[in-house]
Amino acid sequence: MTAHNTPRPWVPVVDCALYEYGRRRPGQLSPEEAMDAARTTPSAFAWIGLHASTADQLQAVAGVFALHPLAVEHALEAHQRPKPERYDDTLFLGLRTAAYVEHGRLTPTADLVGTGEIMAFAGRDFIVVVRHDLSEPLTGARSRLEADPERLAHGPAAVLHAIADSVVDQYLDVVTALETDADEIENDAYSPDTGHDIGRIYQLKRELVELKRTVVPLARPVRGLAVRRVPGVDRELTAYFRDVADHLTQAAERLTALTELVDNTLTMALAQTGLRQNHDMRRISAAALIAIRQASYFLSKIELRRGKASTMALWRKRLLIATFHIAADAAEHFGLPRDRTVTRGSQIEVLTRLSLTAHVANDGPAGLELPCPHA
Template sequence: MSMINNLRAAVVRQPRRRDGGDLGLNPGATPSAVVDCAVYQQGKRIGETCSPREAARQVKAAHQSGPGSFSWIGLHEPTEAEFEGIAQRFGLHPLAVEDAVHAHQRPKVERYDNMLFAVFKTVRYIEHEQLTPTSEVVETGELMVFAGPDFVITVRHGAHSSLRALRLRLEADAEGTGLLAKGPAAVLHAIADHVVDNYLLVAERLQTDVDEIEYGVFANRGGSGADVGRVYQLKREVLEFKRAVTPLLRPMLQLSEPVARLVDPEMQKYFRDVADHLARVSEQVQGFDELLNSLLQANLAQVSVAQNEDMRKITAWAAIFAVPTMITGVYGMNFEHMPELRWTYGYPTVLGVIALICVGMYRGFRRNGWL
């Protein structure tokens, strides 16, 4: 009987979700998906971390006393079930929700009614002692941002794209530039600026790898298969970096233009600065790609030249050894009437003639650069 009562009590005491709903009864984000959730009023954080439901309630209550409040919800790799409740509560477009959950999207900025949906590719440089034909140089992740009139929702995919330091810096700077007071567009700009700054750091580190490859290719005049493998591997990593940078340039330019009506005019100049930095990174990456193409062709040319030199040496030595082979082959035939066949000095004379011909051919090939 006591066992039955315990089971009934366990059923009654259902565990509560972080967003205030019951597990399995009210869709929302699990504690493992929600990294941080806070409400900001006039650029300052109100209270501690709360649930998405509580954040929506606080923003609604704050609007009654005046504008300037919004919520910022950060999630890390949520599932469809985990994200469903938040999507319904904030009216997110289903297509954008699908992109945010499944990831593997192209960098872009799209508009859905009064909301902006941005996709950024985050990039991290992987430290390595020496570049090899199998070295991984860059690691990419994804960062999605929903920016509405009174909310910002960030969805991260990957282990290296944390926004905690950025959030703390913006909160600490409330009395300085006060970008958080400008609303969700300021958060979108801060995230874009953070991502592009990481691009600049990765580009600087890649420059070192490209310089190392360039020195190795031209220092090894003979060329080698290892150099080809290193150049090709670095080119693949640069192309992965390029796919993260290049598609983002046009959306950043659009956010910096007056046609972006969802962005405060005061924030457009900030996006213009991000676009300038992104253009510089894009030019660097394009230069890396073109230089690696040239290095790959130069290395292949070196390998081809080395093979031609080897073939010339083999051909020269084959020609030299063909002389004694031919002469001894002629004298090896069992004919009775052969030149100087019964002469006492015939054998050493023939050997001397063979040696003179071979030495003459060797000097000729050496003088022409074949040996």
């Protein structure tokens, strides 16, 4: 009976190397070859970097390095909070990364901060680093560490420090770039020539909240590596972790100050918008009052005609006499010529103070006197 070996899935390896006394051994190695060499070579360890690996691919690597199932499960779950976990002889550390997204003018929908994740498994003679999403490549960190063999000789813990240091430096770079965006928005908010686009300010505030959720949770794990005795992290490396913790504190403090600046800018912009809206309403109201002041209305209408006998109803005649406090005939009072018909009405004008005045006109420019031939 022939035995069939199950082929391992292809693993997206970014780099895999063996380090002896802090120096990289020349040549390309597979994860299996690097792990076998690390177990048989004194003062050596393997460093393997993966990017966007699937569950099957990570399980294949876990089989090579004997990673704890719970550690692998945490690495597969997205959006883990930064934390160090100890599984047997393996230290698991998850970190969230941040990168500034270049853009033109800040808009209410512009993405400013891209986030990713880095999962690191550090053992006595190996370290496996898995990157997800938009996390920055660690080739620069590897190159800088390879240029310092004395530090790299401390083993996998030195790689953990280099990764944490690189991630925190990216935090500072992102905060610096966001400070430039905040300065632009603040200048626009105080400038009388530009509008107050509240949407841009809200977008920057949302990005700051997202960055804060990335930066702040890392403080406790890094501080723990800096002040506590963690297996695999010697006393000399704790000083380096303290430096990372200080930089992380600086990033958090600058982020807090930047958030307060954006909040103040938002408050000021809202106040300016309210004042401008009030001013616009006053202008609209003034225009409306002008239009109303120029409007006039006619209420009711009666025709007066002078003849031999009055054709006006008795109650109308008495109403006119009572209204105008006169005892004379209406035709006599208005001086109407004979055999002419005059249309009389009440005109109402609305003044600025919204007061109403009513008067009778018999010769106004608005056509109050409408002579017509006798029918």
